[in-house]
Amino acid sequence: MRRLPVSALIGLLLTGAFFAVAIFAQWLAPYQIGEIVGGVWDPASSAHLLGTDSIGRDLLTRMIYGAQVTIFVATCATILSFVTGSVLGFLAATAGGWVDQALSRFVDLVMAIPSLILALVVLTAVDVTLPTLIIVMGLLDSTRVFRLSRAVAVDITVMDYVEAARLRGEGQGWVIFSEILPNALTPLIAELGLRFIFAVLFISTLSFLGLGVQPPLADWGGLVKENSAGLIYGKSAALAPAMAIAALAISVNLVADWVLSRTTSLKGGRGA
Amino acid sequence: MHPVVKLVTQRIALGLLLLLAVSALIFFGVAALPGDTAQAMLGQSATPEALANLREKLGLNEPIVWRYLHWLGGFLTGDLGVSLANGQDIAKSVGQRLGNTLFLASCSAVIAVPLAITLGLIAARYNGRWPDKLISGVTLATISLPEFVAGYIVMYFLAVRWHIFLPTSLVFSSMGFLERLQAIALPVIVLVMVVLAHMMRMTRAAILNVMESAYIETAELKGLSPIKVIWRHAFPNAIAPVVNVVMLNLAYLVVGVVVVEVVFAYSGMGQFLVDSVTKRDMPVVLACGMIFAAIYIGLNIVADVVSILTNPRLRHPK
Numbered sequence: 001m002r003r004l005p006v007s008a009l010i011g012l013l014l015t016g017a018f019f020a021v022a023i024f025a026q027w028l029a030p031y032q033i034g035e036i037v038g039g040v041w042d043p044a045s046s047a048h049l050l051g052t053d054s055i056g057r058d059l060l061t062r063m064i065y066g067a068q069v070t071i072f073v074a075t076c077a078t079i080l081s082f083v084t085g086s087v088l089g090f091l092a093a094t095a096g097g098w099v100d101q102a103l104s105r106f107v108d109l110v111m112a113i114p115s116l117i118l119a120l121v122v123l124t125a126v127d128v129t130l131p132t133l134i135i136v137m138g139l140l141d142s143t144r145v146f147r148l149s150r151a152v153a154v155d156i157t158v159m160d161y162v163e164a165a166r167l168r169g170e171g172q173g174w175v176i177f178s179e180i181l182p183n184a185l186t187p188l189i190a191e192l193g194l195r196f197i198f199a200v201l202f203i204s205t206l207s208f209l210g211l212g213v214q215p216p217l218a219d220w221g222g223l224v225k226e227n228s229a230g231l232i233y234g235k236s237a238a239l240a241p242a243m244a245i246a247a248l249a250i251s252v253n254l255v256a257d258w259v260l261s262r263t264t265s266l267k268g269g270r271g272a
Numbered sequence: 273m274h275p276v277v278k279l280v281t282q283r284i285a286l287g288l289l290l291l292l293a294v295s296a297l298i299f300f301g302v303a304a305l306p307g308d309t310a311q312a313m314l315g316q317s318a319t320p321e322a323l324a325n326l327r328e329k330l331g332l333n334e335p336i337v338w339r340y341l342h343w344l345g346g347f348l349t350g351d352l353g354v355s356l357a358n359g360q361d362i363a364k365s366v367g368q369r370l371g372n373t374l375f376l377a378s379c380s381a382v383i384a385v386p387l388a389i390t391l392g393l394i395a396a397r398y399n400g401r402w403p404d405k406l407i408s409g410v411t412l413a414t415i416s417l418p419e420f421v422a423g424y425i426v427m428y429f430l431a432v433r434w435h436i437f438l439p440t441s442l443v444f445s446s447m448g449f450l451e452r453l454q455a456i457a458l459p460v461i462v463l464v465m466v467v468l469a470h471m472m473r474m475t476r477a478a479i480l481n482v483m484e485s486a487y488i489e490t491a492e493l494k495g496l497s498p499i500k501v502i503w504r505h506a507f508p509n510a511i512a513p514v515v516n517v518v519m520l521n522l523a524y525l526v527v528g529v530v531v532v533e534v535v536f537a538y539s540g541m542g543q544f545l546v547d548s549v550t551k552r553d554m555p556v557v558l559a560c561g562m563i564f565a566a567i568y569i570g571l572n573i574v575a576d577v578v579s580i581l582t583n584p585r586l587r588h589p590k
Contacts, residue, residue: 109293112572113565114527117545121298121561124549125305201418205531208420209546224420228535231424234432242421249416 004258011254018248021064022071029061034216041227041235050240054226059237062223063244069219070245073134074199080138081195085145086188090176092146093153104150107143115140116205123211133212137202141195148191152184159183193256197249204245220245276587279580287573294565295347298558299340343558352559357551362559365544370563373533373540376456377525380463384525385518388468392475392514397502399480408476411469419528423462423535430458459536466528471521478513482506512579519575523568530564 004012021028031037038052045051050059092100110118119136126132156162162179170178206212207221218226223241231238327333334342346353352362395404414422430436437457482488483506491505492498530542537543541560548556580586 109290109297112290112569113294113298113561114523114568116527116530117561117564117568118298120530120545120549121302121557122305124552124554124557125302197416205418205420208418209531209534209549211546211549221418221420224424228424231428231432236428238424239428242424246417246421249418250413253412253416 007254008258011251011258014247014251015255018067018251019071022068025064025068029064031058031061033057033061033065035061041230041233041237051237053223053237054230059223059227059240062218063220063241066218066220066223066241067244069213069217070200070203070221070248073130073137073203073213073219074196076134077137077141077199077203078192078196080134081141081145081199082188082192084139085142086149086181086184087176088142089146089149090153090180090184091172092150093157094172094175094180100150103146107146110140110143111147115202119202119206120209120211123206128211128214130213130217133203133206137199137206141198141202145188145191145195149184149188152187153180156180156183190256190260193252193259197252197256200245200248200252276580279586280577283576283580284573287569287576291566291569294569295344295562296340298561298565299343300336302554302558303336303339347559347562353555355548355553355556357548357553357556362556365556366541366559366563369539369541369544372538373529373542375452376459376463376533376538376540377522377529379453379456380460380467380525381522383460384464384467384471384521387464388471388518388521389475389514391468391472392479393502393507395472395476396479396483396506397498399483404476407472411472414465414469415473417466419462419466419531420535422465423459423532426458426462426465427535430461456538459532459538462532462535463525463528466532467521467525470524471517474517474521475510475514478517479506479510481513482510485509512582515578515582516575519571519578523571523575526564526567526571 034057036056037058038048038056040052040054040056042048042052042056048058048060050063053059053062088103092103119140122136123132126136157175157180162175165175165179203212203219204221204224207219208225210225213219213222215222220241224238224245227235227238227241230236332339343353350363352366354360355362355365391407395407398404417425437454479502483502488501488505491501496504529540530545532538533540533542534546541563545557545560545564548560
């Protein structure tokens with residue numbers, strides 16, 4: 001184990017802190033989530049460390065609960081995209097033939113449309129709830145995981161040990177989960193961080209557009225939207241959640257960069 | 273037929289085929305989703321008769337393939353149908369807004385592309401030293417910012433704190449060219465910030481990739497100055513990847529525009545799309561979605577064609 005670089009350490013600490021805040025939001029928040037405790041856009045004070053929001057709720061409390069929603073949705077979407085994307089990618093690589101062709105061409109087709117545009121079209125047709133958001137985001141992003149895991153698995157399926165497993169009569173499921181998965185895990189884990197950042201930015205953007213998390217729940221993107229009107233009058237409340245999104249993205253990025261450089265050097269430059 | 277002409281024709285035909293497939297995916301995908309346009313328009317309390325009437329009026333009882341062909345035919349002839357929300361002709365509403373969006377996107381591109389290439393060249397020249405680290409560090413930070421965050425930070429400081437620009441970008445058809453330019457200054461700054469980072473990093477990577485070739489080493493051993501090596505030997509060979517980078521980022525710009533338009537209340541396609549999604553106005557959403565997808569795929573085709581044309585090995589086959 002090599003020494004942890006400073007940037008990765010900062011990234012790990014900040015990411016850990018964000019997740020801790022998200023998990024323990026109910027105990028950390030100084031006020032109730034919907035409680036009106038002050039005037040409209042009060043400046044920061046000792047009672048309200050970040051001031052109050054557009055209708056006088058404590059901004060810090062809203063941010064802490066917002067962290068919970070943002071991180072929860074992004075985590076669920078990332079897990080969904082990894083499970084669907086990698087299973088289908090491994091399946092395409094091991095099955096080959098028309099299964100591979102059909103899956104790969106379909107993924108090409110979906111990736112030819114910008115994710116945001118596709119998500120907006122889908123969200124017009126279905127009701128916007130947390131589960132639908134997670135499913136839409138997870139499935140759209142699984143196309144990228146599919147490409148990566150298929151590319152990695154294609155390299156692995158030609159290995160001798162996979163052929164040995166096939167010859168002794170193991171089924172498709174065994175080959176995928178016992179032969180390919182353990183060997184494809186490193187590049188996939190390196191990708192995990194990047195997909196998580198993408199999910200955080202995606203849900204924040206959707207909520208900012210008013211098409212993501214719906215009130216009374218609020219994630220960081222939604223908090224920016226709620227407080228954006230104050231910006232023109234010089235009330236900076238909208239900048240706090242905006243900064244939180246950026247800080248989370250940067251800290252996960254630092255960790256992902258470190259994991260990526262470790263795995264690429266372990267694999268002779270062939271990771272990711 | 274010259275092989276390059278054949279390659280280009282193939283690429284364009286493939287692109288058009290892809291566009292057709294995308295239109296089918298969007299149309300049938302939306303139809304397959306568990307949602308009912310008529311129900312969404314009338315709300316939960318609608319009577320069955322009202323629903324049936326509206327379905328009849330919208331043509332929802334026709335077979336789906338027929339509806340798709342009708343929609344596609346209308347799309348190709350410029351008839352985008354009418355909006356469900358206000359009954360207006362969609363093509364008319366789109367026309368003006370599309371012009372605004374393209375104006376915003378092209379102004380950003382005119383600034384971002386030369387700037388990104390220059391910075392990419394500088395970063396590649398001083399690879400690993402402080403100018404490279406500075407440029408890479410700053411661009412890494414802007415990559416992590418979602419468009420709307422960058423938008424509000426720029427708006428807060430440049431418009432609200434220092435009063436250099438107006439915080440919103442209202443444009444009217446009576447405005448002159450210079451007035452328009454002034455109105456869109458802030459969204460242009462944000463879009464440049466957002467695409468510059470990607471474009472510059474990819475340009476840098478493309479040039480560094482070429483720099484590893486043997487002929488670059490020869491040029492260096494001849495004693496040419498580093499900037500001359502990059503300009504005369506590396507850059508011409510990096511044009512194809514760089515053009516690709518530029519086109520990919522312009523395609524990205526087309527999508528980034530959606531969010532930036534909402535931040536600055538700019539009346540363009542993006543704002544129109546988002547408003548229509550909120551109103552669940554499916555015909556408008558489909559039309560806007562298709563236009564965005566078409567521009568995106570179109571730019572990707574241009575990128576491929578340019579990289580075919582700039583590749584000397586393909587232009588002069590053995």
